[in-house]
Amino acid sequence: MTPKPGPIERGGVARSFDAHARTYDKLVGSNPGYHAHLRLSAKRMGLPDRGRGLRLLDVGCGTGASTAALLDAAPEAEITAVDASAEMLAQAHRKTWPRTVRFVHGNAENLAMSGIVGPYDGILAAYLLRNLVHQDAALRQFHRLLRPGAPLAIHEYSVRDSIRSRIVWTTVCWGLIIPMARIQAGSTDLYRYLWRSALQFDGVKTLSERLASAGFEDIRVQTVPGWQQHIVHTFLGRRPADPAAAQAMTAEADVDPEAATPADGIEVTKPPA
Numbered sequence: 001m002t003p004k005p006g007p008i009e010r011g012g013v014a015r016s017f018d019a020h021a022r023t024y025d026k027l028v029g030s031n032p033g034y035h036a037h038l039r040l041s042a043k044r045m046g047l048p049d050r051g052r053g054l055r056l057l058d059v060g061c062g063t064g065a066s067t068a069a070l071l072d073a074a075p076e077a078e079i080t081a082v083d084a085s086a087e088m089l090a091q092a093h094r095k096t097w098p099r100t101v102r103f104v105h106g107n108a109e110n111l112a113m114s115g116i117v118g119p120y121d122g123i124l125a126a127y128l129l130r131n132l133v134h135q136d137a138a139l140r141q142f143h144r145l146l147r148p149g150a151p152l153a154i155h156e157y158s159v160r161d162s163i164r165s166r167i168v169w170t171t172v173c174w175g176l177i178i179p180m181a182r183i184q185a186g187s188t189d190l191y192r193y194l195w196r197s198a199l200q201f202d203g204v205k206t207l208s209e210r211l212a213s214a215g216f217e218d219i220r221v222q223t224v225p226g227w228q229q230h231i232v233h234t235f236l237g238r239r240p241a242d243p244a245a246a247q248a249m250t251a252e253a254d255v256d257p258e259a260a261t262p263a264d265g266i267e268v269t270k271p272p273a
């Protein structure tokens, strides 16, 4: 007798995405703001010059929605997009991409195994971190893969710090997302996991602190408009600039070093109580 599958766990999420890949785009497409919010997070990375000459990484790219957002923010960059689900990647491949975009099948917890060694001028991880088993190690890995001074954007659900956000999240999941998954995908396991995993994931303050512990600086958190306000956030951090290079630049520009010091601390968009 085949054992009944248990609830989805973090380590097995990519396999569950395999089973849901064909209906994923339709489901997220009916979520107002999904693509616009990804574009907002990619834009918030502040990538210069339409991305000309930059190498960017989209970790957990899925069917390519976040890849398209990066491309929108930096149309001239070279983009590597990686995902552990072969079926999600197959959906991404069905779309039209410029030759500067390449998709790689690999595990975000060990990117070097898939030949992803950097350095990158920016990394976007959209709706990925919550699903990883070793999240702090993954953040440290992203830090190592970035060039000094380059940005990381974590686009994620974070509702733990706010009762209101948890109530709205639970209402939308059980009132809309899970019933729609039942109709469109014929199964709700992945979307019940989505609800549960977001409730269990870090609050804004905790994730900001984890980014700082992983070595990121200039940490900022911004939310998005729509029903996802104070539910979906862009967590931005930067690998510190190489001190020698920063010093040379300061000397060259003859700038007061005090004025050149980035603002201290964590800037957080305070969620409603």
Ligand SMILES: C[S@@+](CC[C@H](N)C(=O)[O-])C[C@H]1O[C@@H](n2cnc3c(N)ncnc32)[C@H](O)[C@@H]1O
Pocket: 013, 014, 015, 017, 018, 038, 059, 060, 061, 062, 063, 064, 065, 066, 082, 083, 084, 085, 088, 106, 107, 108, 109, 125, 126, 127, 128, 131, 132
């Ligand atoms: C919710 S989807 C997000 C896809 C895309 N970033 C977007 O914004 O639409 C999460 C993706 O992370 C992938 N994923 C989960 N765990 C992973 C891992 N350990 N390594 C690589 N990809 C992983 C899943 O396969 C899935 O495609």
